[in-house]
Amino acid sequence: MTIRVYNTLSKTKEEFQTVTPGKVGIYLCGPTVYAEAHIGHMVGPVIFDTVKRYLVYSGYEVNLVVNITDVDDKLIKKATERGISMEEVANENIADYLHNLAALGVDQIDQMPKATETMDGIIAMVAELIEKGFAYASEGDVYFEVTKDPEYGKLTNRTVEAMQGEGGEAASRKRSPGDFALWKKAKAGEPSWKSPWGDGRPGWHIECSAMSKAILGETFDIHGGGLDLIFPHHENEIAQSECCHAKPMVKYWMHNGLLRSDPAAGKIGGRAEREGAAEAGGKMSRSGGAGGLAKLIERQSGERIRFFLLRTHYRSTILFSEEAIAEAGIGLDSFYRLFERYERLTGESFFDLPAAKTRKEGDFEPKKSELLVAIAKHRDAYLEKMDDDFNTGGAVSELFEMARLINKTIDQQKLEGDKSADLTNIKKAFSVLRELTGILGIFVTAPEKSSSGDSELVGQLMQLLIDVRASARQKKDFEMSDVIRDRLTAMGVTLEDRKEGATWRLG
């Protein structure tokens, strides 16, 4: 029951041991809020939300921090184009981001610091780096001097010598091309903060070093982000933080794989939009990219997207398509039918079932029930997989196995319609299912039933049709009963006949 975590720094799975016993600090690189979120931005949050759930379930006290980078060249550009302030641009996109996170069931984030609210810490850190000889001021900018850090490049196995870069526009102000900006001098009209080096704003990487230090301390447990951030962002974070503090910054660097829209189109976010005319044939919209995420969520539901992401191991590349999400959704639906079955059986909602909140609490001795012996076995397998670097993809298979077992038991023991049946074991099995699905952040709350004013009327009309059809069936008037059912099917309503009467559902 030890958790093992793949560490990008060591390129191996390591046994998880926290800096402070029983406590875990996680810092996830959040978005730079210059545009609406696309689905790629959701991957990290969904994964680390799940990681936190599992660590909490395993008995840890977890502090999950996701930052917002709200000062950056792209934000300034956007603000200028639209003639509004950088803050307004940021606020719009933060609202969009939060809305999308909520839709995907990401509710485990404890703190969301903003770069602009950490300016004192950023300036103090830059000053300390200069003082310690790792950074230098140059014409109002401040650069980190990579050659002063003997360990520079350790995360990505690069050497300073191998850094081919030409240094970009700032080359003339840098001592060597690999040096990166800690502080950038403000141009006229740009948002800026006062500093010992003149008015300016932070470079890209320093805000994460400053925010993580302020909230989680100089050494913390897990730092996460997309694979694309390893270099240069995380490499530079390590350099800054460790040169500043002379101690390891992070115990485990965890990087999630990226989403791809389709083999030809390439990646989803990032630079593609800058490729001008090429624009890869509108792949952003096709991929639910910029502007498309909210609509995608409306069409497919956030939970489907979450499940789709969690079906695959977090370090894998996921080939994204709406079809693939819909397919994952079919699997999810089978659980919902099982939950409806639970409701028919017990008269209670699956979503009201009490379930263990921790692994210890959930441990149980199955005793004589064949069902519970099997359930316990799959629960163990599920937890073993989660222990192994949060293998959610493998864990999901155990959930399907459990669902099958429960359905099978209900079938074989003919529990439906049997009022006198002993449901103790079945309830226990469902409760274990609830315990484990909760770790993935799925099936947490009952799905929203249509709250529109006419839903009651629809329900009554449906009941009328069902009653009429039942009476036709009783008279063996199958022509009539089939017409009713076929017409409903054509409308997207599925009827299911049962001994206790028919039920209906959309889809």
Add this chain to the structure above:
RNA sequence: GGCGCCGUAGCCAAGUGGCUAAGGCAGUGGAUUGCAAAUCCACCAUCCCCGGUUCGAAUCCGGGCGGCGCCUCCA
């Protein structure tokens, strides 16, 4: 060119040295049903190719072929 990842059934995807290679979607056959739907049962892969290590490899090593990422302020 440098650093790194990946190639498992029609599709998606676990497994990374040893029981019958998870699970999902799709499909086929069966149980159930008036017929369906839902559910259950059964069937459905020897793991890109070649060579090596080993008693034994999808799993390790070498070489191919193929796909992808980073090296450019993209999660």
